[in-house]
Amino acid sequence: MLLQVVLLLLHCLASTLGQYELCKSLVSTDEGSVWEHYACQPKSASMKDYMRIKVDPPGITCGNPPERFCTLENPYLCSDECDASNPDLAHPPQLMQDRERNGLITYWQTVTWRRHPEPLLANITMSWNKSLELTDDIQITFEYGRPTIMILDKSMDHGHSWQPYQFYADDCLDAFNMQPKRVRDLSPANITRVICTEHYSRWVGSKNDKNVKFEVRARFAVFAGSRLQNMDSLYTRMESMKGLRDFFTFTNLRLRLLRPALGGTYVQRDNLLKYFYAISNIDVPARCKCNLHASQCLLQDGNLQCQCEHNTTGQDCQRCKKGFKAKSWKAGSYLPAPNGTPNICKTANSVSSCLDCECYGHSNRCSYIDYLNIITCVSCKHNTRGQNCQHCRLGYFRNASAELDDESVCIECNCNQMGSVHDRCNSTGFCQCKDGATGAKCDDCVPGYYWKQGCYPNLCDEEMLLCQNGGTCYQNQKCICPPEFKGVLCQHSRCEAGKDCNTASSPHFSTATLLLCTLLGHLLTRLTPH
Numbered sequence: 001m002l003l004q005v006v007l008l009l010l011h012c013l014a015s016t017l018g019q020y021e022l023c024k025s026l027v028s029t030d031e032g033s034v035w036e037h038y039a040c041q042p043k044s045a046s047m048k049d050y051m052r053i054k055v056d057p058p059g060i061t062c063g064n065p066p067e068r069f070c071t072l073e074n075p076y077l078c079s080d081e082c083d084a085s086n087p088d089l090a091h092p093p094q095l096m097q098d099r100e101r102n103g104l105i106t107y108w109q110t111v112t113w114r115r116h117p118e119p120l121l122a123n124i125t126m127s128w129n130k131s132l133e134l135t136d137d138i139q140i141t142f143e144y145g146r147p148t149i150m151i152l153d154k155s156m157d158h159g160h161s162w163q164p165y166q167f168y169a170d171d172c173l174d175a176f177n178m179q180p181k182r183v184r185d186l187s188p189a190n191i192t193r194v195i196c197t198e199h200y201s202r203w204v205g206s207k208n209d210k211n212v213k214f215e216v217r218a219r220f221a222v223f224a225g226s227r228l229q230n231m232d233s234l235y236t237r238m239e240s241m242k243g244l245r246d247f248f249t250f251t252n253l254r255l256r257l258l259r260p261a262l263g264g265t266y267v268q269r270d271n272l273l274k275y276f277y278a279i280s281n282i283d284v285p286a287r288c289k290c291n292l293h294a295s296q297c298l299l300q301d302g303n304l305q306c307q308c309e310h311n312t313t314g315q316d317c318q319r320c321k322k323g324f325k326a327k328s329w330k331a332g333s334y335l336p337a338p339n340g341t342p343n344i345c346k347t348a349n350s351v352s353s354c355l356d357c358e359c360y361g362h363s364n365r366c367s368y369i370d371y372l373n374i375i376t377c378v379s380c381k382h383n384t385r386g387q388n389c390q391h392c393r394l395g396y397f398r399n400a401s402a403e404l405d406d407e408s409v410c411i412e413c414n415c416n417q418m419g420s421v422h423d424r425c426n427s428t429g430f431c432q433c434k435d436g437a438t439g440a441k442c443d444d445c446v447p448g449y450y451w452k453q454g455c456y457p458n459l460c461d462e463e464m465l466l467c468q469n470g471g472t473c474y475q476n477q478k479c480i481c482p483p484e485f486k487g488v489l490c491q492h493s494r495c496e497a498g499k500d501c502n503t504a505s506s507p508h509f510s511t512a513t514l515l516l517c518t519l520l521g522h523l524l525t526r527l528t529p530h
């Protein structure tokens with residue numbers, strides 16, 4: 001009874017706090033206080049406070065040297081000036097993420113489009129060195145008009161690889177050869193589609209609508225209802241729909257500004273001082289991705305870091321702590337609502353009754369070997385072997401980018417059976433090749449060899465081992481000789497002394513013919529008059 005009351009109270013507490021904001025709580029039961037664990041995630045935060053901004057190319061920020069600029073609405077009003085050396089007139093990149101006070105708008109600004117028709121291009125790269133999950137719309141505020149062409153990119157691997165997130169143009173077909181779409185055209189099944197939208201690029205006057213958005217709320221609303229009243233439904237989809245969570249996940253964002261605002265008309269070359277980009281704010285509402293193992297995410301040594309619970313560790317709580325690897329790591333789950341499943345990392349002890357059974361999650365069984373006095377893992381999975389399942393089975397090698405407790409820690413060598421000595425490889429995946437074979441898997445031949453279920457030395461080629469007497473080399477395997485010749489390189493005439501054939505074309509003579517020729521030569525020199 002008491003337990004039920006406490007649980008009910010707890011449930012109320014959880015719903016007032018919003019779900020998944022607690023990783024655990026102490027509950028009293030008839031047997032005393034125990035910890036209850038739940039799936040948990042940090043609160044949404046304004047990630048612009050933590051972003052590192054880089055603009056490219058390096059000289060794109062205005063003011064060095066100082067320059068004048070005009071506005072699109074009144075092109076003859078060119079009183080404004082950008083001067084990097086004067087704090088009041090400078091427009092450095094950090095003004096895209098500052099906190100504006102007293103209604104004073106501060107903005108980053110580029111040089112003007114002096115070199116038209118060469119495009120005025122600028123990239124803004126935003127990095128966090130942390131996986132984040134969007135919780136609301138990204139909003140970029142442009143002063144002096146929004147770009148007519150722009151791409152928003154994202155990276156999920158700290159900038160190693162990038163993918164487009166959304167295309168923006170005043171004419172999608174013309175700029176990107178894409179049909180214009182709105183998020184509201186998307187159905188639940190294609191909500192993660194990358195679209196091109198014209199909604200944020202058309203000229204409406206520079207003051208009327210300054211914002212360009214990446215719509216997250218509207219995508220959430222497809223599952224959670226227009227006022228996001230049913231987040232459970234969204235979270236359930238996050239678990240079941242492939243790619244949905246990843247769609248909102250990123251470590252870096254990049255804005256590629258491809259053409260500035262033009263004022264609703266074509267480029268007027270006599271006044272290029274009115275074309276440039278200016279951004280006053282970039283809002284990125286998101287939360288740290290902690291795999292539902294942390295409810296806090298704090299700045300540590302300049303980087304965001306999940307405060308991992310459930311005996312997990314790592315920047316995103318993506319591993320089990322040392323000594324808690326009895327089972328493979330798993331992300332927490334939103335299901336079942338409302339508290340989810342924490343998927344706690346377990347000590348080896350809690351699984352294998354007091355033995356020190358550390359198998360990096362590749363086994364949860366150990367046995368004691370009496371005469372060696374050791375405890376060893378039994379039936380290591382994932383192609384591992386060894387006392388702690390810490391080695392790879394023969395024929396497999398260690399995946400250098402995987403942790404020891406990763407399911408993909410051992411990669412099959414895949415040595416070519418014909419080309420290699422055996423099916424084992426070294427620690428970087430190189431197999432041991434037979435003579436003439438090469439390549440990591442020994443499925444290639446060194447020069448001078450040809451492949452035919454293994455590597456064999458060339459019998460003919462186009463350089464050293466030329467087929468002679470008009471023979472042709474067939475796949476380095478044999479010379480196809482004209483009928484009157486034979487031999488590996490067709491170097492032998494089929495004609496033998498006494499037979500009726502034409503030896504004149506042959507550079508090779510039988511001994512008898514040679515003798516005859518020598519004799520004839522002598523005779524001729526004797527007969528020639530001096």
Ligand SMILES: *[C@@H]1O[C@H](CO)[C@@H](O)[C@H](O)[C@H]1NC(C)=O
Binds near residue numbers: 121
């Ligand atoms: C912006 O980034 C893209 C993709 O890496 C690159 O191709 C392009 O050259 C960059 N543009 C500028 C102006 O640096």
Ligand SMILES: *[C@@H]1O[C@H](CO)[C@@H](O)[C@H](O)[C@H]1NC(C)=O
Binds near residue numbers: 304
């Ligand atoms: C990124 O974060 C990781 C983990 O917090 C840290 O080890 C690394 O030094 C950081 N890199 C940069 C460039 O700050």
Ligand SMILES: *[C@@H]1O[C@H](CO)[C@@H](O)[C@H](O)[C@H]1NC(C)=O
Binds near residue numbers: 181185195
């Ligand atoms: C998404 O799916 C809906 C209906 O299934 C379809 O009408 C719409 O064109 C699709 N959108 C895109 C961008 O493919």
Ligand SMILES: *[C@@H]1O[C@H](CO)[C@@H](O)[C@H](O)[C@H]1NC(C)=O
Binds near residue numbers: 345
């Ligand atoms: C994590 O391990 C510690 C012991 O090191 C234990 O006190 C704690 O309760 C564990 N937490 C969870 C969530 O299992």
Ligand SMILES: *[C@@H]1O[C@H](CO)[C@@H](O)[C@H](O)[C@H]1NC(C)=O
Binds near residue numbers: 400401402
């Ligand atoms: C190696 O491990 C990494 C990290 O777990 C994984 O992403 C990758 O797919 C693995 N490589 C192979 C070939 O299995």
Ligand SMILES: *[C@@H]1O[C@H](CO)[C@@H](O)[C@H](O)[C@H]1NC(C)=O
Binds near residue numbers: 426427428430
């Ligand atoms: C594995 O073999 C390849 C080819 O012989 C060699 O280049 C590499 O250094 C070897 N790796 C190790 C770790 O021995």
Ligand SMILES: [Ca+2]
Binds near residue numbers: 097098280
């Ligand atoms: Ca600002």
